[in-house]
Amino acid sequence: MLTPSKQTEKSSLAGSESRTAKARPTDEEIELYAYQIYVERGGADGHDVDDWLQAEHELFEKYANTTRMTKAATV
Numbered sequence: 001m002l003t004p005s006k007q008t009e010k011s012s013l014a015g016s017e018s019r020t021a022k023a024r025p026t027d028e029e030i031e032l033y034a035y036q037i038y039v040e041r042g043g044a045d046g047h048d049v050d051d052w053l054q055a056e057h058e059l060f061e062k063y064a065n066t067t068r069m070t071k072a073a074t075v
Contacts (some may be wrong), residue, residue: 023067025059033059 025033033055034048041047 023063025056025063030055030059 034051037049037051037054043050048055
């Protein structure tokens with residue numbers, strides 16, 4: 001059986017893990033954003049890797065900025 005301090009420690013670890021997991025976009029989010037870039041570019045073939053990399057870069061930036069703002073708000 002967990003003591004109250006162990007339960008608190010365990011729940012705070014779980015909370016930090018979920019925040020860490022949300023600090024990066026999922027492959028599905030990147031895929032959807034890459035598709036949006038493809039459509040906005042007029043649907044020209046042959047740029048799938050470029051679209052993916054652009055989407056990945058922009059989403060990682062967005063998540064990093066969101067994480068920084070969240071940390072600043074909690075301080």
